[in-house]
Every structure is written in C-alpha cells, then in structure tokens.
Amino acid sequence: MSIIQGIGARVIAQIQEMGAMVLFLLRSFGWLFRPPFRLFQITKQMHFVGYKSTFVVILTALFTGMVLALQGYYSLRKFGSEGLLGSAVALSMIRELGPVLAALMVTARAGSAMTAEIGIMRITEQIDALETMAINSLQYLITPKMVASLISLPLLVALFDVVGIGGGYLVGVKLLGISGGSYWSSIESAVEWKDVYGGILKSISFGLIISWVCCYKGYFTKMSAEGLGKATTESVVLASVLILVWDYFLTSVLL
Amino acid sequence: MERGKLEFVVGLFVLVGILCLGYLAIKLGKLELVSGDYYELTADFSSSSGLKKGASVEIAGVEVGRVKSIVLNEDQAQVVLAIEEGITVYNDAIASIKTRGIIGEKFMGLSPGGAGDLLSKGGTIVDTESGIDLEQVISQFIHGNVE
Structure with missing residues (x-):
C-alpha cells in the first residue's frame, strides 16, 4: 500500500514540477510584451551569454573541426575519396556538432552562472526586495536572460560552424595535403539551405532550453547553500540531457 | 564596465x-535573396533518375546555372533550369544528364547549339539525353546482349 502511495506521490510531484516549468516559461514570455521594456538588461545579458562565450566557442570549434578532418581523412582514405573531406566536415558541423556542442558549452559556462546568480538572489531575499519595490522579478531577471539566449545561440552556432570548417581546412589542406579547391567545392556542392536552416532552428530551440531550465532551477532554489549547489548541478545536467534528447527528436522531424 | x-x-x-x-x-x-540574374529554360527527359534540385548545369565543363525544379509532366520528367543571364542557348541545344566520375553526382551538361534560333526566357530544349543507367549497362554486359 505504502509502495503504491510512494509511486503516486512521485508521479504527482513530477507532473506538478513540469506544469510549474511551463507556467514559468509562459509568464516570462508574457512579460516580454509589457512595458517597461528593459532593453539594456537584454544587452547586458547578451554580453554575458553571447560575447563572453565567444572565446570558449571558438576554441572548441577549432579543435572539433580539426579532429573531424583528421578522423574523416582516416576513414575516407580507405575508399580513396579524400576529396569529400570538406563536405564530411561541413555537414556534420552544420547539421549536428555545431548546435549541440555550442549549446553544451554555453550551458556549462553561462547556464550554471544564471542558476547561481538567480539562486543567490532568491536566498538573500533580493528577489523579494524587488517585488517589494513593485518590480516584477520575472520581467527584470528572467525575460532578458531568455531573450538574450534566444538571440545569442544562433549567432554563436554560426560562429562555431565557420570556425570549425576553417579548422578542418587547416588540418585537411595544410597538414594532410588535400587540395584546397576540392575541400571548398565539395562543401559548396554538399551543403544545402535545408542543412543551414535546420542548424539555426536547432540552435534557437537550444537557447530556449538553456535559459528556461537554468532560470527555473535558480528561481525555485531551496533556501540553503546546499540547495543552491544542488540547483546548479541539476540545471546543468537537466539542460544538457534535454538538449541531447530534443536534438534527436528535432533531427528526426527535420530529416 | x-x-x-x-x-x-x-x-x-x-x-x-x-x-x-x-x-x-x-x-x-x-x-537566393535576389534572383535577378537568371532566366529559366525547361527540358523534358524520359528519366531524370539521380538528378537533384540544385545540381549544376554546365556548358563545356563551366558552371552556368542550376537545376531549379524537377516535376513529373505526362510521363516525362520536366526539368527547369536556371541559366545565368548572358549565356546564349539556341533551340538546337542538347541537354544531357551526366555523371561525375563513376559513382559521382549527376549534373546537367548542355551543348548550346548554334544553328537555330535563340531560346528566350521560358523556352524549351527539345533535344534531351537521359542519364546512362549503369546497372542496365552492366547487366547487358553480363547477359551478353551488347551489340
């Protein structure tokens, strides 16, 4: 009897949490269309989520592109078609690795900080102070972060793709000696608008997932240092898992 | 800051x-944000197997346009080509589907002709050659029906 009761309580708690998350998202977006519009807050968040992530994104993109070229060369050489290396690097970069890896890097760098920042504000009762001053905390804290992530992620992913393809060029052409012309022409003949569009769509949805999960976990953190640590861990893990799962579904729909 | x-x-x-x-x-x-510099020609093929939208159109190996669309039109594959403005194609031109290498992609080879009248926008290339069906050629060779 108590086992069944335990299962029931778990399920109800989970469903309640999911409902709370959806309500949180809808409320935050609702505040986007109501004045005062806090444009400078959005700029500030874009500085944090977007601009400050460029270095780590460029670094990971460069090495991802380089290792893709190395691995691709190794397997394509077995069929004597090293000329296709460019398209192999560019397609896997644009369709899959760019959006996913950039989103994971942003989760680790900016998402965790979002949770910690909002969580600290909750614990030190700064959020309550905002409400006391008749400033809606969702509009002041959460909405700018979501908008900034939605704009920044596609831009970061585009940067990731371009740098990654450049990294593939460095290794494939300069190091392994494939002709530069065949590298670029195989990219141009293989990549279609559909691929680029799919990547952009993915990156926008990942931006939503990151800001949504990380802000939610921070906003509803438990009122203790331990609770904040747990909230930060949970937000990074949940956001990363959601990105990978959602990536699979989106790919299967877009294909 | x-x-x-x-x-x-x-x-x-x-x-x-x-x-x-x-x-x-x-x-x-x-x-294509602006599609001004191209004009369209159509060509009917008995089979456009393997040819894809976006494949390149070449004259003497030089890319002069792309395949814009492929639709079925009365048992024939109607291929619409977008050719760069300034490239002249005559009505005795021959459009043929060719393969790059032995397992490469399909593309459209054009020999622009020269004796007849100039093909204008929306004109139709009458003389077409469908691609070689490699499997058929191999099976003919194996079964000894090569003439």
Missing part, C-alpha cells in the same frame, strides 16, 4: 555572428 563600451562589444558580437550566419546561408546554403 561602462555602458557605451558594453554596448559596443555586444554590437560587435552580433555583427560577427550575423556575418557568419550570412556566409553559411548565402555562400554555402545557396539561399
């Missing part, structure tokens, strides 16, 4: 990001 500097670096970030997006979309994705 002061406000002006912060806005500057964010603007820089957005600009670089949009440049990268534009490069991916227009250069690699072949997204």
